[in-house]
Amino acid sequence: MQRLVSLVAVLGALSVISACGGGSAGGGDGGDLLQQVKDAGVLRVSTDPAYPPQSFQTESGEFKGFDIDVAEEVAKRMGVEVEWQTPSWDVITAGNWNGRWDLSVGSMTPTPDRRKVLHFSPAYYYVPAAAAVHETNTNITDPETDLDGKMIGVCAACTYEAYLEGSLNIPGEYEYVVDDPQVKTYDTDSSAIQDLALGDGARLDAVMSSLYTLKEAQKAGTPIKVVGDPLFYEPLAAAIDKEAPADPQPLVDEVSKTIREMHEDGTLTKLSQKWYGIDLTERQGA
């Protein structure tokens, strides 16, 4: 009897918990992923809101930035609302989202490894990847020669890590110019930048990231400076889980079609001008 009472209490607590958490996981209630999104009227999009000007949160908790505007425009054209999810970057790029969210509009480069687990839309913009050093540094001026053997910070599971390891495999022309770097990985770019800011060689000699992430940090007063020309240009695209519980292909097609339309009608150019001050929607040199 005593045990029965406790058991009932446990089951009660469990049901309370599952009631509050349930419903978010997309069940297999028929239809493909696109149909499910339209039925729910909600497109669940993952973003990492620590990357101004791509994605960040305002004081009132609102999500803002280039990625955010792109995702909201895509949702608007599908006739649904966006719901934001904030898992960590390596969880997003690993695929197998288990239906926890539908789409990533997170400035992701379609690398071969990621293509194994994710479907990609056409690129919605292209950003240069660059290196930065502490502002007091004087011996690293040309990343093509001066970064060899240096301690370089990058975000884990990022294209910059793959570049330094020589395993980056994306369209476009680029060379692996950094020989034998010591790569130190971080949960997110800004943690690496923070470590670089501690002093020249204190924890890091350099950081590799998107040119605009580095510039944004510089603008915020972080004592770092970008050196040399960009090392490569990465195409950035929206991604959808290949292993989604419901067939993802119609949603991939719909998002791809919408992004192509947004290229054509100048929406992406306008948004790029708004957030970056220049048009990044065309592939650049290098």
Next chain:
Amino acid sequence: MNIRDRLEARSAHYSFRAKLAVVWILIFVALAVLFAAFRFDTAFMLQWLPFILAGVPLTILISIMGILLAVPLALLGALGRLSRNPVFNGISGFYVSFIRGTPLIVQIFFIYLGLPQLAQYAPGPLQGLFILGTITSGVLALGINYGAYMAEIFRAGIQSVGHGQVEAAQALGMTRTQTMRRIVLPQAIRVSIPPTGNEFIAMIKDSSLVGIVGTQELFFRASKIGRQYFQNLETLVIAALIYWLLTSIFSYFQGRLERRLARGYVREGGGPHGH
């Protein structure tokens, strides 16, 4: 006479409490001076305070749900550890030992990231049970983790009830279950409530680990804003102060609850002959 003795003699007519207050005030003045010296960006802190504060309800919700799950688990665990049934005892022993022997962050990741891999082996309608949201995963991990620690608290509570009482109950013809329910548990629960309050306060702090999987609670908000603007010190100080305030408030109520529950056991009028 050394300096310490002289200071003690000089200040003998001030009460201990007054001296304590002076020490605390000095600590705060020293901290304020430090803040000023390091040019703490107070405008930035004020600007982002509401955003970080908005994570407090979720922090408290996660903690309350966690403790609600932990209590029945702890009770089951404690009864199991005291049970003569080898299956029940063995399962509880494993639960308490395994959960106490593994880090909470591993348990959170296990439920949030590990469990979904098993979903494919489950029958269709049950698959949702393996794929849990961040909040649900966090609450489950906290509840299961604290349940194991609190099982030991409850076990101590049950064992604190004098054996004579159990014998008396049995002499009156009560069964083991009746004895447990009518005699032992009511007294054990009284003893166990104050430490349960302590566990709840500890859980408020550990709920910050749930932020790592992407729940927009207090710590997640503080660390994201800190990184975004490269002002981690400021946002972490805000988070620390809020956690401290929360735990202080709950400690105060916990202290009152403890005194209230002890009322029947403290002799009126005090005096030298308490027990």
